[in-house]
Amino acid sequence: QKEVEQDPGPLSVPEGAIVSLNCTYSNSAFQYFMWYRQYSRKGPELLMYTYSSGNKEDGRFTAQVDKSSKYISLFIRDSQPSDSATYLCAMSGGNTGNQFYFGTGTSLTVIP
């Protein structure tokens, strides 16, 4: 079983839609959770960083962590064509040492 599971998509939505991106994980020791956005031919860009369970909001983006279910989500409100990218979840902490564990990424296309 992979440490982090993420549906690769692709996911296609109309402009203005609410997008939900999700990851599940197996190691209950993870404490730090991140979402990255990666445009084609670019490096990953950090979008959200959260610690432990709960919600964090930043503009149109909301990150949710449910440690009891080992499930994290990224919601994008009022999606824009510029949101079209691959979204990677990542996590670290606990007994995992100094490593970051990444999902495989979800490809999102927002159609104008």
Place this chain on the structure above:
Amino acid sequence: SAVISQKPSRDICQRGTSLTIQCQVDSQVTMMFWYRQQPGQSLTLIATANQGSEATYESGFVIDKFPISRPNLTFSTLTVSNMSPEDSSIYLCSAASQINTEAFFGQGTRLTVV
């Protein structure tokens, strides 16, 4: 946040040659990592670059093939040695200011071996 400059951004190399990729961070960081990313796939950790000591390599990656230097807290290099077409990939440098803080990435080096 940390700003990471990585160069070259891309290169086309002949098989059997070596390429050194440089990674410069705009602030001192504790952790530096090197990843490989195949098109359409996630990140594979090559090694953790340790300041002042040998890098820590992941299974499947060896120092002779991917020598890494980290002379200080802001700079690291990754060399891809004796390249073959199978080494064609995107190589990414990443850094975190401290253990268990968020990681930042460079823009990547797109390597094509012919």
